[in-house]
Amino acid sequence: xxxxxxxxxxxxxxxxxxxxxxxxxxxxxxxxxxxxxxxxxxxxxxxxxxxxxxxxxxxxxxxxxxxxxxxxxxxxxxxxxxxxxxxxxxxxxxxxxxxxxxxxxxxxxxxxxxxxxxxxxxxxxxxxxxxxxxxxxxxxxxxxxxxxxxxxxxxxxxxxxxxxxxxxxxxxxxxxxxxxxxxxxxxxxxxxxxxxxxxxxxxxxxxxxxxxxxxxxxxxxxxxxxxxxxxxxxxxxxxxxxxxxxxxxxxxxxxxxxxxxxxxxxxxxxx
Numbered sequence: 001x002x003x004x005x006x007x008x009x010x011x012x013x014x015x016x017x018x019x020x021x022x023x024x025x026x027x028x029x030x031x032x033x034x035x036x037x038x039x040x041x042x043x044x045x046x047x048x049x050x051x052x053x054x055x056x057x058x059x060x061x062x063x064x065x066x067x068x069x070x071x072x073x074x075x076x077x078x079x080x081x082x083x084x085x086x087x088x089x090x091x092x093x094x095x096x097x098x099x100x101x102x103x104x105x106x107x108x109x110x111x112x113x114x115x116x117x118x119x120x121x122x123x124x125x126x127x128x129x130x131x132x133x134x135x136x137x138x139x140x141x142x143x144x145x146x147x148x149x150x151x152x153x154x155x156x157x158x159x160x161x162x163x164x165x166x167x168x169x170x171x172x173x174x175x176x177x178x179x180x181x182x183x184x185x186x187x188x189x190x191x192x193x194x195x196x197x198x199x200x201x202x203x204x205x206x207x208x209x210x211x212x213x214x215x216x217x218x219x220x221x222x223x224x225x226x227x228x229x230x231x232x233x234x235x236x237x238x239x240x241x242x243x244x245x246x247x248x249x250x251x252x253x254x255x256x257x258x259x260x261x262x263x264x265x266x267x268x269x270x271x
């Protein structure tokens with residue numbers, strides 16, 4: 001099992017390298033952050049829950065213990081979201097940016113050394129087996145896209161009202177198709193998102209996680225009506241039709257499955 005996981009991670013790393021070369025060959029759009037800026041890595045956690053005490057305990061843990069401890073470690077902004085529309089509700093998602101794979105892979109070890117965290121986390125970490133705080137926790141490790149190297153939260157004016165977030169995961173049938181899909185964002189898709197009025201939060205290439213190869217990205221909207229309207233603008237944009245039908249990206253289905261989630265931020269979320 002360890003060997004298979006290592007090979008999968010190695011293939012994903014190779015895909016990133018190939019995508020970097022492809023981006024260099026395309027005079028693609030420059031993103032709000034310079035593509036030369038150091039790229040973040042993300043740990044994306046999903047807490048599988050049961051309605052009732054588990055939901056309350058997990059949300060208290062995230063707000064009272066986890067986010068303050070991650071802030072002390074210099075990580076942020078931290079996203080914390082409740083799943084509103086998607087499979088297997090209830091669930092809570094936490095998005096943690098970090099400067100390196102090592103920082104995220106050893107995160108729980110560092111948290112366990114934080115006395116303030118352990119005290120605040122005690123009801124969650126030390127819950128009895130007959131009343132666990134969750135069903136299971138699923139984590140993925142992602143690398144920020146070269147052309148979108150760090151999280152961009154909604155502007156402060158936008159967060160004053162209610163916001164929703166759409167998180168989409170694109171699975172590809174092969175690593176070659178996955179590389180082309182990542183490349184496609186850097187070859188015009190970012191610009192089409194911007195033209196349609198989207199506010200992207202992050203784009204991540206999955207290094208370790210389920211259903212690989214895949215990528216995940218998150219968008220922010222005022223409400224479902226705005227989300228639907230902007231997607232209509234996107235899919236009807238002539239630039240999108242031209243890009244998606246180009247010989248490099250349209251000769252076969254380079255995305256074999258899409259997971260589409262709608263989330264709302266917890267009151268403690270920094271995004």
